[in-house]
Structure formats: structure tokens, C-alpha cells
Amino acid sequence: MNDERNDRISCFEDELRRWGAQAPRTPASVARVRVLVRLDQSRRPWPWLRLAAAAALLVVVAIAVWQGAPRPAGESSPHVALNAPPLDPNVVVWVVDSRTTVYFVLSPDGSARGGVS
Amino acid sequence: VDTSTGDLVGAAREGDREAFGVLVERAWNRLVRLARSVIGELEAEDAVQEALVVAWGRLASLADPEHFDAWVSRIVFRRCLRVNRRRLARVPLEALPEPRHPSDPEVGLAAWQLLERLAPRQRAVLHLTVVEGMTDAEIASLLAITPASVRAHRRRARESVARMLRGGRP
Secondary structure (H helix, E strand, O other), X not given: OHHHHHHHHHHHHXXXXXXXXXXXXXXXXXXXXXXXXXXXXXXXXXXXXXXXHHHHHHHHHHHHHHHHOOOOOOOOOHHHHHHOOOOOOOEEEEEEEOOEEEXXXXXXXXXXXXXXX | OOOOXXXXXXXXXXXXXXXXXXXXXXXXXXXXXXXXXXXXXXXXHHHHHHHHHHHHHOHHHOOOHHHHHXXXXXXXXXXXXXXXXXXXXXXXXXXXXXXXXXXXXXXXXXXHHHHOXXXXXXXXHHHHHHHOOOOHHHHHHHHOOOHHHHHHHHHHHHHHHHHHHOOOOO
């Protein structure tokens, strides 16, 4: 019984030895070149990192364009609409954040008067 | 002139990619043979290439440059374990084809089909013992286990193979 078992295992190991000793499909000289190419690629930022950066840039540009776009008459920034008094045409409003609004008062006649409140 | 492994590792650590290329060329066949026995023909070469890229990035952590071969084999083996885990998540063991008898005319297929049903460490121990002819101490060092564990893995692997050849489960 043990002899039969050992014969089977021995037969398997002979087979494994033949199979395991086969040369790889890619020759070592070709593999060397491929690995060196991979080293180059691994230095570059990962594609998903570049994609994420591009997406973030796109969002920033979109926000900037939206903020800078001319608004239809009567429409203004939500903060201004809620908090600001009716504006004179010579007043420029800059909403820095929800608690800070800067009013630039332009001088209508080109004089040096005017200011920031 | 045959540059020593230690000198090549030293140069590679300084950023000499050609020196690393020589190391890759020398180790390639052995590493692919190991990977093939652990994860099979299909993914072995890719796993070894990935492991070699990892090794390049970690050369500074290699304590003894003369032990490059065992060190890089360990990285390859770990990479193979990861590939194996990913694959097990996709294909359960029961879905593997039934193993054939080693007298199958298709050389190697039968051996792999039996090997595939063993645990990855058992595959590696059998490969390193049978194909590479390594000692228990060398295998233990490579797989980061004790020589006693090497013997235990080999014994269990042979028992499983014997059971499968009788038509049973591993």
C-alpha cells in the first residue's frame, strides 16, 4: 500500500520536475528590457493621479467661469441678494465669504473720490 | 568578466539600471519557474516583472547584497500570494478542472492541475524541493519560515497529492 502511494508520488514529482524545469516563454534578455521599461513607467505619476488632477483643475476652472460670468439683470450672488441693500450702478460688490462683503464705490466723474467699505 | 551579485547590487543601489538589468537577466528563469509553480503559467511572468519593479524600489532595504537571489525570490513569492488571493476571490477551488493522472500525454498539465489544488506554500515547498533541489534550510530562508515548517508543508503536500491521485479531494 505504501509502495503504491510512494510510486504515485514519485511519478507526480517526475512530472513536476519536467514541467517545472521548462524555460519561461519570454527569454531572460527580453525580460530584462521589459523590466527596465517598467522601471521608467513606475517613475511617472500614476494615470489615475493625473486624471484626478485634471478633474480637479476642470472643477476649479468651471467655478471660476461661473463666478465671473455676467448675470441676468436682477440676479446676483446669493449673499448679496439676501443681505445687501439695493446697489448704486457705481458700486462693485466683492463677496469674500459668507461674512465678508467688500463694496468698491467708483467715482462717477473720474475724480479721486470713492473708496472701499 | 562575470561581475559578482554583490557588486551588481551595489551599483544598482547607486541608480545603475544596467546593473539591475544584469541581475534581472540572471534571476529571470529561476523566478519564473517559482512563480509558475505557485500561480500557474498564465500570470507568472507578469507577476515576476511586477515583483522586480518592487525590488528595484526596495534595494536599499536589502541587508546583505550577496543574498539578492533569496531576497528577490521572497518578493516574487509574496507577489504570487497576492495574485493567488485575488484569483481565489474570483474562482472558488471547486470550479477548478478535475486533476488528470500524471501519465497524461500533455506534459505538465497534469502536474499543474494537481499542484493548483494545494496551498500556495505547499506548492512553493514542493517546487523548491523537487525542481530546484534546494535544502530545507535554503527553502526556509527563502519563504521566511522555519525548516520544521518546510518539512510539515512538504509532508502535507505529498499526502494531498497521494489522496488526489487515488481520486479523492486534496
